[in-house]
Amino acid sequence: MTVLSQVFEHIDQNKDAHIKSLSDAVAIPSVSAWVTHRGHSLKCAQFFSDRLQALGFSTELRSPPIQHKVEGQIVELPPVILARSANEDPSKKTLLIYGHIDVQPAEKSDGWNTEPFDLTERDGKLFGRGATDDKGPVLAWTNAIEAFQKVGNNPVNARFILEGMEESGSVGLEELLNDMKAKKDSFLQGIDYCVISDSYWLGDTRPCIAYGLRGAIYFLIEIECANQDLHSGCCGSLVHEAMSDLVWMLSQLTDVQGEILVPGIMEKVRALSKEEAATYQGIDFDIPKRRTEMGAPMFIHEKDPARTLQGIWRYPCLSIHGIEGAFSEKGFKTVIPGKAVGKFSIRTVPDMTSEDTQKKVLDYLNDLWKKRGSPNRAVFSSPDAGNWYYADPNSPNYMAARRAMQTVYNVAPNLIREGGSIPITLVLSECTGKDVCLLPIGCSNDGAHSQNEKINVDNYVMGAKVMAAYMQELSDIKP
Structure with a gap:
């Protein structure tokens, strides 16, 4: 049995424990917009810091170097978690993983079928605020790293940047990263690859990898x-x-x-080139299904799937x-x-x-x-x-992600662009000098920012496997 097969087996065997960790994380209402409840943000930062420390990471809760004012009052910003493997191996590649641990506001009275901060499993789905955006994906990374540690060594050095203000515009993070870059902070030195798992598949059956953001x-x-x-x-x-x-x-x-x-x-x-136009023809996108899920009477470009995708990308x-x-x-x-x-x-x-x-x-x-x-x-x-972000989907970083998806799902992923924004993506790329791979694990119907947000149990489990396979692929890239 290969190391990767053992990693996959460990992830499967610990599914219940991983769901429990997500339940504990969702239970912390770390809503960055609720400035009068910043204690929850601090508690959530400590939760994820503890999780990483248990995996042998050294962690620091660093405050952004700016003042945050709301209606004329200075409000404390949640700390940014900087974590790195305690004993980095200089012979291994170094992967920087970005995620966020704050969430959108949610109340049962908003139209939720369950309590939003009480993770509820129904029909293979895990409902709760932050389940897919972005606590679930962040924990999936830790689950993949944990599995490697149990069966051997992690194939790469991993570092994390986890913030608590993404849903409120990533206030303070850009200033922090630029300050670190100017001071040549060692945390940003020696990074080979960057990845973000804070986006979604185009549908709910075929995996996707995104190479652009608006x-x-x-x-x-x-x-x-x-x-x-x-x-x-x-x-x-x-x-x-x-x-x-x-x-x-x-x-x-x-x-x-x-x-x-x-x-x-x-x-x-x-301008739309002929080469780019051709890439839209092979993408799986079911307009009637997506429209029905949304409850919309009609899409603007109802009869033209390619133009519909171009419109949102x-x-x-x-x-x-x-x-x-x-x-x-x-x-x-x-x-x-x-x-x-x-x-x-x-x-x-x-x-x-x-x-x-x-x-x-x-x-x-x-x-x-x-x-x-x-x-x-x-x-x-x-x-x-x-700003928008655009990367080369054929770069070594992206090719590793594509091979990882193929390994786990036995199908080539759709290459897509995202209609949404992750403003810090470009900043990360500029501060590290590396492209940032956008590696989603959730489905388009997960309802991020909406009532009844969820992540499928299968996506949570398989997502950790994709992350593990991706790290293995990165380690195999030749200089």
Whole structure:
């Protein structure tokens, strides 16, 4: 029996223990957006630090070198876990694994069928906030490393960067990494490969490896018509209502087919080559199944799977996320908001730049406001931006991941790009000088960020095997 076969056997035999570890992790409500409950973030960091120390890692809980302010108040940032094998072997390759241990907010009243912080197994699925995003994948890495230690030695030196603010924009992590790079911190030295497991398959049957991510730029439209909320019976028709202005402004951002109406927004988008167009033809993507899972009546490019995939991977999109200041509860409240704030974002792609995109959008908003002719006070801003990422799927790092998927699933993985963003990916690549392999283990229907988030038991177990096979493949790469 080969070492890898023994590793796989160990992972299978310890499935229940690994599920228990995930249950313990999910039970910690490490919601980074809940700034008044940072104690949970600290507890979660200690949980994962303890897990790594039990595997022989030396760990450090390092605070980001910035102050984090929320509504004018300085709020403590969760520490970043830096972990490395206590006795690194200089003859082995070194793999840097990034993950995050914070989660999105969740309440049973949001529409969950189970308690979100109580991992529940049903029909081969593990339901709980963080099960797939990203506590499950992080623990799968530790499960793979544990298995190697039980049957032999880990084929690579492993290092971890685990943060607690990814779901809130990775506040402080970029500054920490750049500070470490500037100081030539030994933790970032000698890294051969980088990997992130914080994305998903295209469907739920065939494994995937992602080689690209879209960026994300956020925008705010703030309109104020009064210094307080008003009664519509007393003040209706007296003022130019902020909400009416805002709804009109938001309606001018896209057309019914989802095309962005900002002039020149497509100018820097990389042209679709014949070679790239051909790669979309062999990808497994079941439009009716995916649409049914989402409960959507129709996709924009319903009859063209290739164009549908291009739409979520290689073209920009604009999405409106919400309105602050509006009455959103059930029932009626005859209020005129004194101030209304609209929130939207644009997902960017190669070769768009944040600076160019921000300028074009803000110029367009100012032109729209002049056209509207309202006397109200308006402010347009872009408070945050993260860049896109694109890698060579034929690099040694990616080829190792592809062979690992083939070994575990006995089928070549689909090569895909992700429509979402992991802003720290590009920073990791720049700080280490290496490409970053995006190695997902979860399915498209896992419901990350949504109610009833889950990871399939099979994906959790097989994912650890893929990670083990990937580390073995990396060790076999010749200089």
